[in-house]
Amino acid sequence: MAFDSLSEKLQNVFKNLRSKGRLTEDDVKAALKEVKMALLEADVNFKVVKQFVKDVQERAIGQDVMNGLNPGQMVIKIVNEEMVKLMGSETTEIKLQPGKALTVIMMEGLQGAGKTTTAAKLAGKFKLKGKKVLLTACDIYRPGAIEQLQINGEKQGVEVFSMGDKIKPVNIAKAAIEHAAKNEFNIVILDTAGRLHIDDDMMAELQEIKENVTVHQTVLVVDAMTGQDAVNVAKMFDEKVGIDGVILTKLDGDTRGGAALSIRAVTGKPILYVGMGEKLSDLEQFYPDRMASRILGMGDVLTLIEKAQADIDEEQAKRIEQKMRKNEFDFEMYLESMSQMKKMGGLSSILGMMPGLGMGKGKMPEIDQEAAEKNMARTEAIIYSMTPEERRNPSLMNPSRKNRIAKGAGVDIAEVNRLVKQFEQMKKMMKQMPGMMKKGKRGMFKGLPF
Template sequence: MAFENLTERLQGVFKNLRGKRKVTENDVLEITKEIRVALLEADVALPVVKKFIRNIRDRAIGTEVSEALNPAQQVISIVNEELTAILGGGEAELLKSPKIPTIIMMVGLQGAGKTTFAGKLAKKLKEEQNARPLMIAADVYRPAAIDQLKTLGEQLDIPVYDEGTAESPVNIVKNGLAKAREERKDYVLIDTAGRLEIDDKLMDELRQIKALAEPTEILLVVDAMTGQVAAQVAKTFDEQLDITGVIITKLDGDTRGGAALSIREITGKPIKFTGTGEKLTDLEVFYPDRMSSRILGMGDMLTLIEKAQSQFDEEQSAKLAEKMAENRFDYSDFIEQLDQVQSMGPLDEIMKMIPGMSEIPGAANVKVDEKEIARQKAIVLSMTPAERRLEVELNPARRRRLAAGSGNSYVDVNKFIKRFNQSKEMMQGMMSGDMNAMMAGMAKQNGGMPNLPGGMPDMSQLGDLSGLMGGGAGAPDMSAMFGGGIKGKASQFAMKQAMKRAQKKMKKGRKK
């Protein structure tokens, strides 16, 4: 993700705090100097950095820290809270008009990803709200944009209104809105033109479309890879059009990510969504507290749970849980689960949402080898139905056949079968609440995740998960995952609250 370098730098800063019984004023000054350098390297705008550092120093120097039971953790908590505040504080929901349709106007520079975002948002509205959206192709200066929007519309079975490139964008929007009202569409998404740079002609055209359409939302789409330029672009568009929100795209790219930390503070307008890839499913609601947690290397369990809920079928999950408990989990189930996990997104990104992963040396640079996973799937697909259901023993002759059929070596097949059996032990431990069995299974896997340095994190310090697994109110002691840093009452309370929110979301999902 875009904040990997910033996360590594901040983790290094916080490590110097651990073990201190008291944080002095000099400690705070040194820490904030390091944080200042880390933020500037991440391309965060200087005025934003200055305000951020000033707020941390004001809060960290004084009674708030010196009277704390764990002053080191209090400093991290302050940084987390101030980072969340800079990012916007709370979730900014998509506005909805009391009249039908709700009109959403997409604006931004050329290449920022407006057209792709229009498709992603239309898909989200259709699937999550059962809405009937219409997309209007108003970018007449780039014929490829019209074709792209029409292609997206065909993929999603969502109508696209266009009149080619001969008509003016204002008339296209006028006629498109008339069609939407006639067909009683819930939402209208207007894909407007962009330029390589802001000019008067572009802004005049956008002002005309705004006056005609009277949109409920004017969403500015900016490219995270442009760094501080994105913040300046956002400021200019806001001054000209009074935007209602910002969408940050390409947040998965190799960028320093400073745009996200600067835009809200500079424009005062909320970030509503982030684009994290090219797939139509790669759209996330922007939660400032979750993003802050990710940046500080503290994981993001709520987003991870939501991703899982969106991809995992509850009935299938119940059947799978029963099979795990009865030790009937087989190779067919393995493939099914692997496909579902992969559908959540890149595995290395998913792993970074797990609290404590940033504490593992080199984990920030972990890349899960998708080819290795494909080779494992090939082994299973080379099995007979009886072999997949574990009805016959995989003797040496069968293993040699699997190796030849899947393009793997005999040794690779043996390793895969060994890991599968160890995984079954671990899952049985999880289902029964027997943490010892689960830890033993993890230990035996010895780095079951491909290319993960040092294997999986030592989860044994999490404490008893049986209450959580059974849906109870018990929350695991996550403190050890942060190197013993999180032991203060405030941090434990925050962790328990986070787990309660996660459980509520899971229960709501089950009711639906």
């Protein structure tokens, strides 16, 4: 059961609430019964669900809500607020030592949760903030673990400290911290070994590291796809080794999602980041309010804006704007805009954060994101099959040129004709809307072909 499914079910419940002019206590209780079932199916902890529904019900059947002008919307607002509270209310950062003092972060978790990749993703985040980070290979058991960390560290432009697989992890950690202190590193990230399941040897090794070096922050990496098991793993690690926070991975996949709603309530430990994809840049700060909005189908515009600011090439964006101001709309611009969209994670990533187009897709079921992505890939292939002159001057298109382009892209000529027609329509639209590109108000999606 994915967040998609949870989101869709909750939106259906809320749709019924909105349609009623007045609400009775029975209406609220019936709606909350549906909410309860949706949360349980999403693998949210039973005790957490029970308390959540109780808290919402107590607030929702109060006089102010029931006698209000729009009680349906008030109930939805209460559900949103209680969901935010459930996930921690405030965003929690990994606490670093003051100034340039060295901070040691120990990563822990089960094998397969994505710990090594997440360590590199985290290193990249800190590097962007101006920190000098040292990744340390303490997993001497899993074949390829050291090499994987080295490859990812190189991609992130972050140094990796390794002593091979014959030295005890605690000694590797000591040597890494000594190396970091001598070379003015700000952060050491220890990538420790995982196991297929929790065992005494793994816990003893982690405890030994913490007893022999000063670990400032212990971060647990858990796989959101394991649902309730992720919560149980977090609880056991906290009891045996201690954790300061959690990073949830694979929240973009076919997950039950309940871990995001249960971990804080069960362990008392905050979710720090969430992994939303395979790329090394796909690690998002966890904002309880934004996650609640996504789950309830309200979108996440703030994260979308932040992604745009971080990923969009300003010079490229200026070139696109200048062309549109002069009505020089051509296929080169099409390619540039698709490139910008890819940097932001693709169409599905963008739509997932748009209000009403998010996880549940409840308001716009006609959008087939997979089909849209494939259509964009075909569009790209068609444009790449054009000559530079044809891209810059679409009026050159004639039947023989279109035939050549269709063959080069491996598509039917009808697809080329469709794209050219769509292009002409967009060009007319841009000509009719000169005010949309006012200086200082450049939109995020100008010219994007979707």
